[in-house]
Amino acid sequence: MDYATLLQILDSTLRLGTPLLFACLAGLFSERAGIFDIGLEGKMLMAAMCSGAVAFLTGSVWLGLLAAIAGSMVFAALHGVASITFRGNQLISGVALNFLASGITVLVAQRLFGQGGRTPPLEGAARFNEITLPFAEALRPVPILGPLYAEVISGHALLVYVAILSVPVTWWVLYRTRFGLRLRAVGENPAAVDTAGVSVKGLRFAAVAITGLLCGLAGAYMATALQAGFGREMTAGRGYIALAALIFAKWRPWQALGACMLFGFFQALALRPDVVTAVVQVKIPVPFLDALPYILTVLVLAGFVGRAIPPRAGGEPYVKER
Amino acid sequence: MDRLPKWADVVLVPIVSLLLAAAISAIVITAIGQSPTEAIKVMVEGSLMSAYGWGYTLYYATSFIFTGLAVTIAFHAGMFNIGGEGQAQLGGLGVALALLFIPWPHWTIALLAASLGAAAFGAVWAAVPAYLAAKRGSHIVITTIMFNYIAAALIVYLLVDVLRPAGQMDPATARFGEAVAIPTLNQIPLIDLFFVKKVPANITLFIALAAAVAVWAILWRTRLGYQIRAFGKSESAARYAGINPTKIIMISMILSGGLAGLMSINNVMGEAGRLLQNSSEGAGFIGIAVALMGRNHPLGVVLAAILFGFLYQGGAELGLWTSIPIELRIVVQGLVILFTGALDVMVRMLLVRIFALFRKPQVA
Numbered sequence: 092m093d094y095a096t097l098l099q100i101l102d103s104t105l106r107l108g109t110p111l112l113f114a115c116l117a118g119l120f121s122e123r124a125g126i127f128d129i130g131l132e133g134k135m136l137m138a139a140m141c142s143g144a145v146a147f148l149t150g151s152v153w154l155g156l157l158a159a160i161a162g163s164m165v166f167a168a169l170h171g172v173a174s175i176t177f178r179g180n181q182l183i184s185g186v187a188l189n190f191l192a193s194g195i196t197v198l199v200a201q202r203l204f205g206q207g208g209r210t211p212p213l214e215g216a217a218r219f220n221e222i223t224l225p226f227a228e229a230l231r232p233v234p235i236l237g238p239l240y241a242e243v244i245s246g247h248a249l250l251v252y253v254a255i256l257s258v259p260v261t262w263w264v265l266y267r268t269r270f271g272l273r274l275r276a277v278g279e280n281p282a283a284v285d286t287a288g289v290s291v292k293g294l295r296f297a298a299v300a301i302t303g304l305l306c307g308l309a310g311a312y313m314a315t316a317l318q319a320g321f322g323r324e325m326t327a328g329r330g331y332i333a334l335a336a337l338i339f340a341k342w343r344p345w346q347a348l349g350a351c352m353l354f355g356f357f358q359a360l361a362l363r364p365d366v367v368t369a370v371v372q373v374k375i376p377v378p379f380l381d382a383l384p385y386i387l388t389v390l391v392l393a394g395f396v397g398r399a400i401p402p403r404a405g406g407e408p409y410v411k412e413r
Numbered sequence: 414m415d416r417l418p419k420w421a422d423v424v425l426v427p428i429v430s431l432l433l434a435a436a437i438s439a440i441v442i443t444a445i446g447q448s449p450t451e452a453i454k455v456m457v458e459g460s461l462m463s464a465y466g467w468g469y470t471l472y473y474a475t476s477f478i479f480t481g482l483a484v485t486i487a488f489h490a491g492m493f494n495i496g497g498e499g500q501a502q503l504g505g506l507g508v509a510l511a512l513l514f515i516p517w518p519h520w521t522i523a524l525l526a527a528s529l530g531a532a533a534f535g536a537v538w539a540a541v542p543a544y545l546a547a548k549r550g551s552h553i554v555i556t557t558i559m560f561n562y563i564a565a566a567l568i569v570y571l572l573v574d575v576l577r578p579a580g581q582m583d584p585a586t587a588r589f590g591e592a593v594a595i596p597t598l599n600q601i602p603l604i605d606l607f608f609v610k611k612v613p614a615n616i617t618l619f620i621a622l623a624a625a626v627a628v629w630a631i632l633w634r635t636r637l638g639y640q641i642r643a644f645g646k647s648e649s650a651a652r653y654a655g656i657n658p659t660k661i662i663m664i665s666m667i668l669s670g671g672l673a674g675l676m677s678i679n680n681v682m683g684e685a686g687r688l689l690q691n692s693s694e695g696a697g698f699i700g701i702a703v704a705l706m707g708r709n710h711p712l713g714v715v716l717a718a719i720l721f722g723f724l725y726q727g728g729a730e731l732g733l734w735t736s737i738p739i740e741l742r743i744v745v746q747g748l749v750i751l752f753t754g755a756l757d758v759m760v761r762m763l764l765v766r767i768f769a770l771f772r773k774p775q776v777a
Contacts, residue, residue, distance in 0.1 A: 173755040177762075180494055184755035186701060190747030197740040203447040208738060231639075268618070304685065323740075331558055338555065344528050376574060381565035385559040392551035392559075401552070 094235075096366055098242040100359045105247060106317060108355025109254045110135065110326075113332030115340070115347045117302040123265065123342060124298030125404040127280035127355040129185035130170055131306055132330025133192030138163040138310020140196035141211035143321030144203055148165035152315050155217065158316075160307030166192060167303025175295050178239050189330070197323045210314070210321040219248035219316040248316035250308060257305070261344040274298055278402035281409040291409045307320030309333075335388035342402065354384040417764055421612040427713070427753060429470060429760050431720075432592055434748035441744060445736050462650070466726060468598060468612020474715075474722030475614065476501075476693070478621040479676035480700025483669045486711050488667035489632055491645035496542060496557025497673040498697025499564030500535040504674025507534030507682040509576065509688035512589040522595035527682050528620070528675060536667045537676015538564060542672025543666030543718050547738060548765045549654040553666075565691070572690055586688040587631065595683050603633040618762060621718075624713040631668070632711075639667050673697055695743075699725075702746050703755040 114131045121128040141162035146155025168187050171182040204211055224245035265271040273294055273336035277284045282292045312323045313329075336354050340346035346408045359369050362379040368374050439449035460466040472635045480497045487494035494500075507530030517523035542556035572584040581587075599608035608614075611642070632638040644661040645649040652658055681692050703721055707713025728742030752760060 094733075095690055129554070135549030152664050169751075173751065177756055177758040179753075179755035179758055180493075183705070183750060184496075185749035186698075187747050187755055188493065190698070190743050190750060194745075194746075194747060197738055198441065198445055198744065201738045201740075202463070290758070328562060331562065335559065372770065378566035378570040378573075381569075385562045385566075389545070389551070389563075392666045393545045393549040393557055394511040394551075395549075412714045 098238055100356070100363060101239075101243045102246075102397075103359035103362060104352060105243060105251060105354075107358040108352045109247075109251045110309045110312050110317065110329055111251075111333045111336055111351040111354055112254045113257070113305050113312065115351050116257055116308065117305035118334055118337045119261065119340075119342060119344065119347060120274070120298045120305070121302040122337065122405055123278045123402055124295050125281060125402055125407065125409070126170075126174055126275050126295055126299055126365040127181040127406045128170065128299075129182060129334060130166065130188040130192075130330055131333055132326055132328065133185075133301075133411060134163040134166045134306035135190035135310040135313065135326045135330050136189075136196050136324070138307040139324075139325055140200055140310075141313040142209070142311040143314035144200065145206075146213055146315050147211050147320070150203075150215075150217050152213075152217055152219055154320070155310075155315055156205070156361045157310045159311035160304055162299065163249070163307035164303035167299050168308070171296050174408065175292055175299070178410065181406050181408075184263060193324065194404060196321070200321060200323075208323040211363065213319045217315070217317055219250055219312070221246050222249060222252075244297045248312070250295050250312040250316050254307065254312070256378065258344050258348045258378060259381065261347075265344065269368045270297075278404055279405050285409070285411065290351060291339075291411075295409075308329075330386050335384050338388055338401075339391050341400070357383045366381040370383065417761060417768065421764060422761075423435065423708060424612050425764055426757060426760055427708060427717075429764060430757070431706070433728045433752050433760070434745060436753055437712045437748055438741070438745050442741070442761075445460075445737070447735060449686060450463035451734065452731060452737055452741075453516055455730050456723070459730030459734070460726035464608050465610050465612060466730075467612070467615045468608055469726040469729075470722040471598070471614040471618055472679070472722070473709075473725040475618045475679045476479055476657035476676045476696040477699050477703045477718035477721050478625060478715055479679070480697050481703030481718050482624055482711060483671075484700045484704035484711045484718065485671035485707070485711065485714055486628055486632070486641070486672065487669040488704060489638075489645045489649065490641045490661055492546070492553050492662065492669075493664065494539065494666065494669045495554055495701065496539060496560045496670075496697070497700045498693055498695065499557070500538045500670040500673035501676050501693035501697045502564045502568050503538040503575040503689070504531035504535040504677035505688050505692040507683045508570065508675060508677045509586050509589075510534075512682065513576070515588060517593050518591050520597075522597055524616075524678065524682070525653050527593075527678050531674040531677045531681075532671035533674070536671040536678075537655075537674070539666045539670020540663065541616045543670075546666075547662040561697075568688075568692075569690060572688065576688070584690050586762045589682065593682070594686065597683070608616075613684045615679065616657070617679040617683050618673070620678070620713065624675065624697065625715050628668075628672070629711040637664065644712050673700065699746060701754070702750045706749055 118128055118131050138159035142155035142159035145158035146152050170184050173179040174181040189275055217305045227241040227245035231237045273289055277291055277294045332354055336350035339350040341396050357380055361377055364377050442449045442452050460470045472560055483497050508527045511526040511530030540561055545551040545556055546553040576586045578587045595616050597612055599605050599611055640656045640661055644656055682690055699721055703714055703717045707717035724742050728739050731737045732739030
């Protein structure tokens, strides 16, 4: 494999890792606050449809982005009401909302555009277009680093950089603010937070809202940057891969970046089976590359590659009076 | 919170949940500019008003009974087996391997072999997450989700690279042949008086009903069933009573996976006659809705499976005759899971209020 091919694959890695990263950080906020969320997939799908539809109808990607966040937030609120207010089973709620999103996105898109559940192709200002970072062309002649900067780091949609920036922001919020401390506490020991006079429900709803926001960005990226429009089931299990990455990262932000980029790298490799075959000298079936993130997650969960310990109060509704 | 009478808990809660789901579905149908009454009419006509429609409704119901029972038995052990989809697909692989390489003389023996293959492969696919949960403390929900995706990838690989006959374009195995085709309902004496046209519902329906009885007997009439239910209610109490957690987790998940795998004799052996990609078509997930709707009781599961069979056949008819997309059935499925599984506290609170309303005048 030559350097140019490597750069191409790294470039796709960043592209494909971005929706995973948004969704993974979304899950991180929710699960750190003690709310399991296997509905990341559904929220992304809903956001993708909303952004695709609104961006096409208005011609503005920014309105599309707002619609994506709104759509995702509605589903986040439903999950919050079911699992916080009514103390329902969080896993079942997530599963239910995934199905709901899977069906309703197609119904709405079909009603609006009648194109078999897709939204029409987006172009121009209705998409997040690629940004060329300063000096990308000027620095290209610099050996090794120049092409790396021009090919891999420069030339992505705005949301890619937002996703990367979200990592330090998440870290800062979680570990350097009072809100973050309380958020983590509510996922470990909600009774202690309650005793301190802080609302457990309020904190958990706040966390679920952040999850909605980030899933909205993930979905908007899928429909307006990675691809040009919404297609049915376009998230294709990315919500679950993000969940896998979250466990792989042991619910920590910087590790989440690493895990998402690793899984994005696998997805990039799955697109280039020729390169994989050339490097390892054995024909590796593409489905194996597709399944690799899931296999790795199972190994992590089983404690064969480090131990993954979830937040202690995760999945349990908090009952104030005993 | 007041307690509901038992009959209300068993009958009213699922019915109210269903009505809420139906009401929201009606709103959705109206919102996309269609008529809900028209939709119901098409659904009922296409799935319940003719023997042909019933043939499809019961065909879907057969699969859903298996996957619903699979979820039920795991639920009773306190586990949420969301991997029914993967286990069903592996079950399909078991059916294919049992039928492709041995020329069975008669369909009865072939059915036995295929059932064993289906149950064994489904059980193995559930046993791995169960072992990891029991011995390594992995979360069963996450692991079984991962196993769904791994199963899908494995089946794609096997169908594209290994089992596909030379010269065939679509990723599928060779056909199993006429000799091992199991009778459909229109080929069974007496029943053929009702089903005159060829229908996909087949003899597997009776195996599914037998499985429902067997699950009921295991759960409520055996020592093992008692242990499973005790473990599901309180792990620490069960442990204190000398019940081995590893054993219960393993056995209940193996039974669960075996049942999910068994659905493949309905679709892979009975209907398709070969293994196709994504053979279970989401039936594994519908098992979750069916189990929740059926209140985790085999009788409830059978009734809920027929209801979802109606929903699936009716939904397909909607896709054919109206401009309501077939995806409506996924919306209804999601709503049913939401109301019966996640918002059941809300439904109960609602009913308690209503009951209180009727009780007050008597007190005063």
